[in-house]
Amino acid sequence: MTLQEKINSLYQDPTLFNVEEFEFIAKELINGLNTGKIRSAQKDDNNNWIVNDWVKKGILLLFKYGNLTDYSINKNFNFFDKNTIPTHNFTIEDNVRIVPGGSSIRTGSYISPGVICMPPMYINIGAFVDEGTMIDSHALVGTCAQIGKRVHLSAASQIGGVLEPPNARPVIVEDDVMIGGNCGIYEGTLIRRRAVLGSGVVITSSTKIFDLVKERIIKAENGNPIEIPEGAVVVPGARKINTPFAEQFGLSISSPIIIKYRDEKTDSKTALEDYLR
Numbered sequence: 001m002t003l004q005e006k007i008n009s010l011y012q013d014p015t016l017f018n019v020e021e022f023e024f025i026a027k028e029l030i031n032g033l034n035t036g037k038i039r040s041a042q043k044d045d046n047n048n049w050i051v052n053d054w055v056k057k058g059i060l061l062l063f064k065y066g067n068l069t070d071y072s073i074n075k076n077f078n079f080f081d082k083n084t085i086p087t088h089n090f091t092i093e094d095n096v097r098i099v100p101g102g103s104s105i106r107t108g109s110y111i112s113p114g115v116i117c118m119p120p121m122y123i124n125i126g127a128f129v130d131e132g133t134m135i136d137s138h139a140l141v142g143t144c145a146q147i148g149k150r151v152h153l154s155a156a157s158q159i160g161g162v163l164e165p166p167n168a169r170p171v172i173v174e175d176d177v178m179i180g181g182n183c184g185i186y187e188g189t190l191i192r193r194r195a196v197l198g199s200g201v202v203i204t205s206s207t208k209i210f211d212l213v214k215e216r217i218i219k220a221e222n223g224n225p226i227e228i229p230e231g232a233v234v235v236p237g238a239r240k241i242n243t244p245f246a247e248q249f250g251l252s253i254s255s256p257i258i259i260k261y262r263d264e265k266t267d268s269k270t271a272l273e274d275y276l277r
């Protein structure tokens with residue numbers, strides 16, 4: 001049986017659980033995720049993102065069948081987590097810069113050589129972070145999130161985790177995207193390559209995004225989460241609420257706006273500094 005088949009059967013039928021067999025499954029899955037050979041989602045030849053739900057099921061099994069373990073450094077620094085998902089062990093040869101101070105990377109995540117992690121930041125299980133990406137302070141790369149090459153995740157940006165249901169698409173950020181400070185990207189949102197999110201943009205599956213350039217409304221449709229088009233420059237916005245009560249108090253609701261598509265000015269503002277890399 002392949003790893004995929006073993007995970008699918010155990011997920012469906014817990015009576016198949018066997019400690020030795022599970023240790024083997026866990027090791028193979030973690031090794032695959034740590035080296036980037038196994039991913040919770042990946043792009044196919046037609047530019048579509050395919051969710052590997054068996055991988056997400058495998059991660060859920062790690063939680064379910066793991067035992068709480070003492071990872072304390074000493075009696076003052078106490079950490080307890082499932083034995084199946086400790087921190088990711090790096091060596092200097094991995095060529096990832098992890099600046100000292102309060103960051104943590106869970107095992108079962110792939111961090112490409114050349115990635116820079118500024119403290120404090122956190123990368124959760126199932127995440128994939130590709131080369132040249134900068135994860136700034138207080139940023140979160142949530143469960144199974146897929147982050148492309150040369151992405152800038154600015155300070156305090158939150159890339160939400162999507163583990164359940166297993167077939168749900170994780171948050172995906174493609175190559176050369178800039179996520180401004182304090183953004184929140186959740187619920188399977190897909191940010192196509194070279195898009196720019198101005199600081200403070202928050203997107204969930206209920207958000208409506210108004211494209212001022214192409215005069216259209218982008219929203220989650222037919223079970224597909226929101227997709228921000230390639231090169232879009234999205235800034236925080238608001239739209240008026242038209243009920244009498246809302247009119248009385250001048251209320252509006254958050255609605256990010258595509259203000260333009262990337263041009264030279266945007267490129268120069270969001271350029272990655274080679275000296276830092």
Ligand SMILES: CC(C)(COP(=O)(O)OP(=O)(O)OC[C@H]1O[C@@H](n2cnc3c(N)ncnc32)[C@H](O)[C@@H]1OP(=O)(O)O)[C@@H](O)C(=O)NCCC(=O)NCCS
Binds near residue numbers: 197199
């Ligand atoms: C989006 C961003 C990159 C600007 O891109 P740009 O291509 O230079 O945008 P422009 O300056 O040409 O602005 C185009 C229009 O959008 C508006 N706009 C741009 N950024 C905006 C923002 N963040 N919020 C609201 N409006 C914004 C401008 O006022 C301008 O409006 P106008 O046409 O009415 O004059 C920048 O605003 C931003 O948010 N950068 C992220 C900063 C950050 O988080 N850094 C991280 C540090 S860790």
